[in-house]
Amino acid sequence: MILDSAWVVAWLTAAADAIAEQAPTLNELDREIGDGDHGENMNRGFEAVRAALGDGAGGSTPSEVLRAAAMKLISSIGGAAGPLYGTAFLRASDAVSGRDELGSRDVVELIDAALRGIEERGHAVPGDKTMVDAWSAAATAARAASESGGDAREVLQAAAGGAEQGAASTDALLPHKGRASYLGERAVGHRDPGAVSTAVILRAAAEAAA
Template sequence: MDAQFFTAWIEEVARAVGANRDHLTRLDAAIGDADHGSNLDRGFTAVREALAAAPGGTPGAVLSLTGTTLIRKVGGASGPLYGTAFRELGKALGSGADVTLAELASGFEAALAGVRRLGGAAEGDKTMVDALAPASRALSAAVQNGTKAEEALDAARAAAEEGAQATIPLQARKGRASYLGERSIGHQDPGAASTALVLAALHAVAAG
């Protein structure tokens, strides 16, 4: 997986976020500021522009630029959290021109650790961690089992989607949604939903 692959991933994320902007915003309207979809759409539009202005490079550089741009352009909690995730992923991938599946799995572990450090959230708190953590575990398990890349990334996609759906019955313990107490129950976390989109986009690029 080279820089072109990761650029295509970010392009697919931008497309998916744009297509689901209103859905993400509706999810956020129920338990947050009603701006998650619009914020992410603006952020990934800026990322596409940044990558177009600095094409090529390495996988790590592509993802680091993605993270830095999101931190700069996206307000609220999602900008710093997503920005940290992509920057930590880029840092973990280093300066190599190509990335193995095992290296990508380690990168996702680093991204998850960065998000946890910044947001202080654990699984079950009704945040993006509820989608990112199972996706990271599924990818690492697939690597250990010798699974091919497309199948491994499909497992990560499925785990993220399942994790996002599992936030619906949870009571939020972190972020603005936590202020609602029991009223947060019955709503899908928008950050977990968008994380599932990010993993689905990664699989889509791998599947061609």
């Protein structure tokens, strides 16, 4: 599959499917260290994206579709996740602006830009037990795959695997941001729900390109 606007639509649709399926798990993870509504909020946001894409919203380039999705996520996801994911997709949109098709380096730029947006918006860094841990691991894996000659699909596969490893790494971390930080040591041993939803979304990106 060519990584063009049709791929972005396929990615976001697959992400909506996966988030809907994983919403109860995400809620349970969030219940352990947060408000317990991360899955519900993410599902509402991605269903809004799905509806918008079904109504013809988006555009003719990957950047335009990503931007349309970002605006829906910002307006539909409650809590901190809306601005964070919205910023991620807005920055990703900017990173690939003007390109009709995306290659391996474009994918790396897209993920890097999303990561930077989340870091700046949330004031978090790797190791804080947030979604940044998943995005950072994804960016590192994507860059390594691209530099070793991988094509765009291989870069996406690497990013998805990196995100999953990054999410798993949050189990052992002490939280420094968000509601989980109030729990201190009691949060150790629990996985960050935002890192898990990141892994779900990036795995959907890889599967949509397969």
